[in-house]
Amino acid sequence: MDVREIVLLTNPTAGKGRGARARDAASARLQAAGVRVRTIEGRDADEALDLARSAVADGTDALVLCGGDGLVHLGIQAAGGTSTPIGIIPAGTGNDVARYFDIPRKDPVAAAEQLLAGTGRTVDLARSGSTYFVTVLAAGFDAIVNERANRMTWPKGQMRYNIATLAELRTFEPLPYTLELDGVTHTLDAMLVAVGNGPSFGGGLRITEGAILDDGLLDVVIIKPMSKMGLVRTYPKLFKGTHVTHPAYEHHRVRTVTVAAPGIVSYADGERFGPLPLTVECAAGALTVLA
DSSP states (O other): OOOOEEEEEEOTTHHHHHHHHHHHHHHHHHHHTTOEEEEEOOSSHHHHHHHHHHHHHTTOSEEEEEEOHHHHHHHHHHHTTSSOOEEEEEOSSSOHHHHHTTOOSSOHHHHHHHHHHOOOEEEEEEEETTEEESSEEEOSHHHHHHHHHHHOOSSOTHHHHHHHHHHHHTTOOOEEEEEEETTEEEEEEESEEEEESSSOBTTTBOTTTTOOTTSSOEEEEEEOOOOHHHHHHHGGGGGTTGGGGSTTEEEEEESEEEEEOTTOEEEETTEEEEESOEEEEEEEEEEEEOO
């Protein structure tokens, strides 16, 4: 894909300040290759989104996102459903979207070189109302863990999620869900329900193992009631996707899902997404990624 001029949107605080350093390194490499680079950053998420939308409306060749999954989540609200491709310079904590496309996660120059060589891959997004997500919607125990982890200032990275998981596990009980899967209603108790556009979230937790980014379908994973010790023993398997053989695991592929459960605020791409109930549909081919 011929990219001559890009807008580089940065979250300078991503990854404890890695965002600004990654931006400078990637920008220098892109400019050395003859690409015109316009760098932007917002004072807050609302301003960053306004700037991203303006860049797409102005016809930039690509909106390149330098940060973590949260910044990618913001960027796809501007680029999703348009012909403007995104590029990714990973600089966050989890970087699951970068994992999906085998983008180097610790070398911004290598990520920029891959962007330059990228031909553009068209993938699906998940959409609820007018809001998109790329990775996984967490709608159960995993969402409660996210709420706690976001309140924690220490430690950083994956260990924060591990500690939040153990803390919430002490009092957690299965939740009553009502699911509508392509129009068929299911009522059940479960530890969690996850809706995946891609296979992982939370820094490589492969909860929706097997999800394909361009199949026009969402992957709905249900973890049925299990003991707390069983959940603790199963948790490490999420990093390899080997939890799929557990008897409490259930997997559906659908075009549309409605998820309802009391008292749950869902998360997607590591960001607060909205309280349940929510209806999510697959927006087939809604995004092009330079990878």
